[in-house]
Amino acid sequence: MEHDLGASRVAITGAFTVGMAVAALAALPVGRWLDRRGPWALMTLGSCAGTALVVAWARVDGLPGLYLVWALMGLVLAATLYEPAFGAVVRWFPTQNRDRALTTVTLAGALASTIFMPITAWLLARGGWRQALLALAAILAVITIPLHAVVLRRQPPRLAGAGRGRAATSDPGDPGVPLGEATRTAIFWALSLAFAIGSFATSSVTLHLIPYMVEHGHSAAAVAVAIGWMGAMQIPGRLLFVAVAGRFGALGVTMAVFVAQALGFALVAVAPSVPGGLLLVIVVLGAANGMATLARATTLAEVFGPAHYATISGAVALGANGARALGPVGASVLYALLGGYQPVFWSLAGALALVGAVVAVTAAREARAAAVTPGA
Numbered sequence: 001m002e003h004d005l006g007a008s009r010v011a012i013t014g015a016f017t018v019g020m021a022v023a024a025l026a027a028l029p030v031g032r033w034l035d036r037r038g039p040w041a042l043m044t045l046g047s048c049a050g051t052a053l054v055v056a057w058a059r060v061d062g063l064p065g066l067y068l069v070w071a072l073m074g075l076v077l078a079a080t081l082y083e084p085a086f087g088a089v090v091r092w093f094p095t096q097n098r099d100r101a102l103t104t105v106t107l108a109g110a111l112a113s114t115i116f117m118p119i120t121a122w123l124l125a126r127g128g129w130r131q132a133l134l135a136l137a138a139i140l141a142v143i144t145i146p147l148h149a150v151v152l153r154r155q156p157p158r159l160a161g162a163g164r165g166r167a168a169t170s171d172p173g174d175p176g177v178p179l180g181e182a183t184r185t186a187i188f189w190a191l192s193l194a195f196a197i198g199s200f201a202t203s204s205v206t207l208h209l210i211p212y213m214v215e216h217g218h219s220a221a222a223v224a225v226a227i228g229w230m231g232a233m234q235i236p237g238r239l240l241f242v243a244v245a246g247r248f249g250a251l252g253v254t255m256a257v258f259v260a261q262a263l264g265f266a267l268v269a270v271a272p273s274v275p276g277g278l279l280l281v282i283v284v285l286g287a288a289n290g291m292a293t294l295a296r297a298t299t300l301a302e303v304f305g306p307a308h309y310a311t312i313s314g315a316v317a318l319g320a321n322g323a324r325a326l327g328p329v330g331a332s333v334l335y336a337l338l339g340g341y342q343p344v345f346w347s348l349a350g351a352l353a354l355v356g357a358v359v360a361v362t363a364a365r366e367a368r369a370a371a372v373t374p375g376a
Contacts, residue, residue, distance in 0.1 A: 007063050019071065021325045022074025023077040024325060027317035030042065031083065031087065031310040031314025032314070034311075035308055035311045038088070043085075056069050057070075082293065083313055087309060090301045090310075106290075107235055110231065110232075110290060182308075193358070195320045196319040200348075201351070202292070202327070205348075206227065207331070233285075233286025237290030258353070259356045262349045264284040266349040268285065268349075331344055
């Protein structure tokens with residue numbers, strides 16, 4: 001793309017950053033839509049629009065077209081990826097089956113890179129990036145449009161009688177607090193901050209681990225393979241999260257996830273000088289990142305209930321996805337300010353440990369307050 005469009009790598013990757021920023025801004029209105037009208041129309045339309053935009057991407061001939069495509073793609077990301085899928089699952093499945101359903105979604109999602117990175121590489125080798133995108137658009141259309149349009153039900157069975165324009169939150173059997181009430185709690189802001197820092201750190205290490213390890217004598221190819229295996233390690237991490245959360249609760253395990261991520265970034269900082277350090281990073285950070293995705297879905301549902309889950313999740317995603325978009329650039333700024341990658345990774349480890357402690361203290365304080373409040 002750099003060669004064909006005559007643009008720098010910074011300019012090309014900036015389009016992706018724009019898309020992530022738009023996805024972050026769209027997260028809250030998408031969440032409100034899901035709570036009121038359900039996911040069927042939004043995800044079906046998103047799949048159709050996503051297919052059309054990938055085709056348009058294959059035909060761009062300059063940066064303005066690329067940036068326009070990715071700005072619109074941000075809306076598609078907000079309408080079709082984890083947040084709307086989690087919103088559908090939380091509303092459809094009762095509490096006793098919800099964690100299993102969420103795990104199934106995230107386990108399938110964890111295989112995305114494992115399946116499509118090799119497919120994309122093969123398509124690129126055979127026909128270049130434009131033909132590869134057209135082939136991927138066809139796969140996207142054939143798989144996602146029928147699933148969303150035909151298989152995805154419009155409303156949970158218990159809400160099937162809701163009238164036109166009537167909010168899906170009207171069922172009294174769905175517990176939960178609205179967004180306005182949630183934002184008046186300290187735990188909402190503690191979790192929002194924690195997930196934002198986690199997203200910032202995760203997107204930073206994905207891009208900057210290769211140059212960091214290459215600086216210390218590792219080959220770029222070996223580090224790229226390690227990053228791929230970090231994705232694969234998300235699967236056992238998510239299975240472990242479900243097993244432990246069933247015993248100790250999602251919020252309690254989420255606090256431990258931030259500590260595990262902090263440990264993972266500390267291992268990144270010392271990996272060049274520790275025998276087998278890169279292997280430790282793969283295991284610990286990969287599993288912790290996998291648990292973090294599931295933690296956001298299950299913890300918000302556990303703390304705030306399912307009734308307004310998609311709206312609250314969208315509000316939290318506004319910060320988390322925005323931080324993910326800023327992560328690569330932000331880590332570069334930290335690299336320049338701190339004078340190297342090791343202090344960057346130590347700083348991220350410290351920030352993750354700190355927000356984990358903040359979540360723990362806030363949760364304990366609110367639990368004590370609820371215990372002494374009449375009617376709580």
